[in-house]
Amino acid sequence: MSKSDQDIPTIKLNETHKDNLIYTLYEKLGSISSNRVNLNLHNLFLSCKIIREIIRTINKADINLNIVSSNIRETLVSLSALGYPTHLYLSNNQFSEIKSEKSGIIPNESDGSMVYFHQGTLRSGEDLEDDKDILLLGDINPGAKIKSAGNILIWGRLRGIAHAGSKGNKKSKIVALELRPLQLRIGSEIARGPEEKPQPGLAEEALIKSGKIIIQPANIRPFL
Amino acid sequence: MSTNTRIILICSGKGGVGKTTLTANLGIALARQGVQTAVLDADFGLRNLDLLLGLENRIIYTAQEVLEESCRLEQALVKHKQEPNLALLPAGNPRMLEWLKPDDMQRIVAMLTKEFEYVLIDCPAGVEDGFKNAVSAAKEAIVVTNPEVSAVRDADRVIGLLNTNQVKPIQLVLNRVRPKMMASQEMLSVEDVTDILALPLLGLVLEDEQVIVSTNRGEPLTLSGSDSPAARCYSNIAKRIQGEDIPLIDPSKEGTGITDKLRRLMQTKIF
Known part of the structure; x- marks a missing residue:
């Protein structure tokens, strides 16, 4: 300071x-x-x-x-x-608390819906799946998979597979601080992750625009 | 001694990354530092730890006979010829794959903790029954990986499983590091690996042809007090396990000094 x-x-x-x-x-x-x-x-x-x-x-x-x-x-x-x-x-x-994994359901103040909250990194082979929006505090490593019927917000790096709107909601979004997935799925659309590294420090989101999954700088309003 | 015994699982997920070599060398290095060390070969289907230690022809009983009470623990333990502080316990007979259960593993390790300060468990490759048996008895773990995408991926999977089994601390050993390839970015860098695995790095081990020679001879590198690059790395890891503060080697600065060049020249066979 x-x-x-x-x-x-x-x-x-x-x-x-x-x-x-x-x-x-x-x-x-x-x-x-x-x-x-x-x-x-x-x-x-x-x-x-x-x-x-x-x-x-x-x-x-x-x-x-x-x-x-x-x-x-x-x-x-x-x-x-x-x-x-x-x-x-x-x-x-609190140090011991922040290290350990925990998950739970927290309310989304803006529309009263519920958000599934998980703290901890998903490692290769681990799956997280929920019907609600998911907020994850941690990374998703290559080989791990996250799946939600709603939106997915990752406060960390996405390097595995993410599937938003798994029940067919095409308006779902995937947001991450570092969006570098192996594969992205929204509704029934599937896309391979980008080849090049994203710009550091810029949160990005993936969504469907005119039938295709695109990646753009994040606008995280739907969660707030 | 029993409550202070450190029971360390050495695992990797992927095969051939150097679990057994690390177990053998760490075992010898710790024994040379004067601590009572036992190495337990949990990979009994394809056991090689006895080969690496040069103890193959001395095995008479295994942990299986100890648990069946057809022999005493002392009879099954194979003391190393040159390092009496080190003992090997083969977990079982390669022909009897089905017998060992997690309970059995815990009973064997509990017996070993009465006599030894360190118990190193050489874990089999994979994440199936053999791994589950080995994990059930371990308190802490060393994950061995190579700077390759497949090895790192498997290590990540194993770390997840260790976490769910409440094994901690988990430390990382990066094996078969080739400084030149790392410098030219043909190989994953140390940062690339630690970035994904997010574990404290216990040590790097440099790629070294002498490892193959010593494996075939059944004399781990740390035994001869060899000054080869891998031998130095192994003894440093052993010291760090014991709590000594030894800085990690910097791969970009390895092999550039005059002594390194001289050594390489002397090890080169002319004909």
Whole structure:
């Protein structure tokens, strides 16, 4: 962190402010004289909807958001998706947790549907299949396969096989931070993965356009 | 001693990448460092560990007889001639493939832990019954792979299976590294391999013709204290297992020094 970063004040919010989050934030903003602010969200589990509201409140006070830290991964994933720089810090007991695999079902705030969440890398020979949208935190190695009746979002590298819309939904998408699959399938369409390496740091998505699977820079709105 | 015994499975998935060679050389190297080491050949259908160690003609009993109580464990253990700290236990007779079950494996290993500080299990290739038996007794694992796509793919599969069997830590040994081919990008680089497998690298082993010579003689390279490239790599791995902090070799800098060139010249046979 450079010296100029240290001069930026930090607003801290945590679980105890959950019920009147925006009001507390509004009050705290009143005492800020700088035009940039860092946000520490501690253990708050926030959806994109609330985060957008937080950002609107901050911007209304003519202040720009600098960096956001939290120890909740999901909150930071939402923030990164909205394009804000984030910082994950972990308390000691969380290190063991982040290493181990886990999966579960989390709600998608925007439309009330459910998302299947899996943390951990799928290695060669391993399969993951679900009827819901799948959010995977980890890589899909060559030889592994992921299959969903809905969309697939991979917060990691896709180097195996992904099949979205396995029950025939042709509007399904496959999104990955590094899209380098062996094979892509959407609905009943099948495509081989691209030969060349994708540009690093650019998330891409695969979808069907005029009957063919194409790859383009990602627009992850359907998940948020 | 029993609770501190390190039970290390040496596996790869793919055959021929150097599991048995690594087991033999590590066994000797650890024994030379003065630790009581047992090597267990779990690949009893196609057993070669005894050949590599030069102990083939000394095998009288196997773990099978020990479990049937027709002999004592001490009788089945084959002590190495030059390295008395090392003992080999063949798991079974190549003609009796069906008898061994995961329970049996656990019982054998439990017996070995009473006498030894290290138990190295030489795992058979594949992920079928032989692998499952071997995994059931192991606490930690070393995955051996070569810088080839097929070997890395199989290693990845094996790592997934080790994870589901709660074997950890799992470390990686990259075998048969050819620095020149890596430099010219004809071979997967160290980064390519670790990028996919995402395991801590325990060591690299350089490709070395001396390995073939030593295998045929039944004298592992680490035994003669040879200074060949692979021998150095094997002893470094043994030291790292023991917790010594030895830096990994850099393949791009291997074989360029004057001593390396001289050694290569001296090993070249003129006629």
